[in-house]
Amino acid sequence: MNEPKIKMASKNLDFYYDNFKALHDISLDIYQNQVTALIGPSGCGKSTFLRCFNRMNDLIPVSRVEGSVFLDKEDIYSPKIDVVLLRRRIGMVFQKPNPFPKSIFENVAYGMRVNGIKDKSVISSRVETSLKNSALWDEVKDRLYESALGLSGGQQQRLCIARALAVDPEVLLMDEPASALDPIATQKIEELIGKLKESFTIIIVTHNMQQAARVSDVTAFFYMGKLIEVNNTETLFTRPALQQTEDYITGRFG
Amino acid sequence: MNSLFASNSTLIDFKNIQSNQPQNTEEFKMDKIVFSNNRFKKILNTAVFHLFRGAALINGLALFIVVYFMASNGLKAITWTFLTQLPTDSMTKGGILPCIIGTLCLSLGAIAIAFPVGVASAIYLSEYAKPGKILRIIRLGINNLAGVPSVVFGLFGLAFFVVWMNLGVSILAGSLTLAAMSLPVIIGSTEEALRSVPETYREASLGLGATKWQTIYKVVLPSALPGILTGGILGISRAAGETAPIMFTAAVFYTPYLPSSPFDEIMALPYHIYVLATAGTDIEATRHLQYGTAIVLIALVFSINLAAIIYRSKLRRKMS
16 A cells, blocks of 8 residues: 655644734645545634645735645745745635636636746647536537636536646645535535546545545544644544544534 | 514404403504504605605706707807818807817827826725825825816916926827826726725636736736726716816917827817807807807717727626
8 A cells, every 4th residue: 555645734834813823833744646624613724724725825914824834845935935836836716616707718728828828729728628627518618708607606616626727736725615506516526526636636625524524535623723633534533533523523513 | 673563462462352441542552653653664765765866867957958058059050160170260160170189189198198097006006005104195195186176287287297397388288287187086996996806806816826917917907997997988078178277288279270299289179168258259159159169079078988888888798
């Protein structure tokens, strides 16, 4: 049995919103080609933690990070790192689908265009591949040049996934990707995640524990900005080591 | 609230209780108060609605009256000659072609200067500037600029563009002055348009590895363009019809030739109306010409507005 490689990791990560300490000393390994789920009650810091992985928190002016986050053994918070290049290797899908007010084609092509790819045939074929990989191609292949805003919520979210995939990232961060969607669309997204992990490393934040159980290989339980327990998903849900974890997954608090 | 509930419950009870005479009169009074309260609210509701509708109608009526008044007095002056020929016989005959050309040059010149400067300023203020003392001072300056009277702009233009920068009385000086006047409006509406672009678009773009400028240029600006155009329309429409700023900086009573360079002085529609109505050689005889000029000016402003509104709705349809 191959020892799974560590793709990303956080080490002693602290995060401050101004003077409020939102994350306390988090050390967590993320394994390559696996789905890691971050679960925990609202406000426990899991989204904040996720956003540290592609430095989206840099956009918040009063935020501060102490500790490190590693991508392939390189600290992404070192001053030498180019954040723009970093975000091409680590893609993100947000909670509420947010396609640009452009055509479906232009949405998926956007990432390539800003990265300097000009060759029309390359762009076309990558758009098609990305849409196929996010199980959206069949539904939109006849209306690629229509506005993306005309799609349903579930389709828009799959479009956002295609848009993130088109940049050919190594890691995919998903912040509650199905929470704004109906059950059928949610199921499609979950199937997609199962397929995608063969090519990508995925970290998913979810407040839906059953979803975490269905979709992930490793689950990490957060509470009040601290990492309480992390283990193989099956182990965490059937034989949690800590009482607090058991209380959460059995619904005694949430 | 409590009394309302109380009266409701006693209403139900009222049907069952038959022998509580004093209590009945109390409940009865309560019902009457509640009922008349509701009645009053309904009357108020309807009255306010009619008030608002009346205000809107007055607006439309005012515009109609102005247009009708001018049309009835000046329509007879609108002839092909009027629109395409230069004036003759001390402005009592001939046409106002140089005025039309002059106003067009000034408006286009003002747009060409104010639009890029205004939009760029707004982008800086809303996307790049860090909150702090300097930002507040800049904003204070812009807001105060919006309140400066147009004649003061005219004097400023005279002192700064005409004299100090030695541009002379010219299209250039006039356009610069009008541009300065339009800046606050353009900056304000552009900022609002930029602010109304959802933050999620910027996040998505940055998350894909775009730089801040790429995000603004490829996502935020196109999305805000209809709103920016609206502001541009408002700003320039206002500038096109102003008299005071151009009186000292670009417009003259009479020039025998059409303008051939930005350093030429020109005639302009609003100034022409002013001059004919106050200092012309034969004010009464040229009255219809004044109204005719006014009609042309309004038509010009309307067409600028209309063209921009059509372009804006095309943009909106493309985006949705």
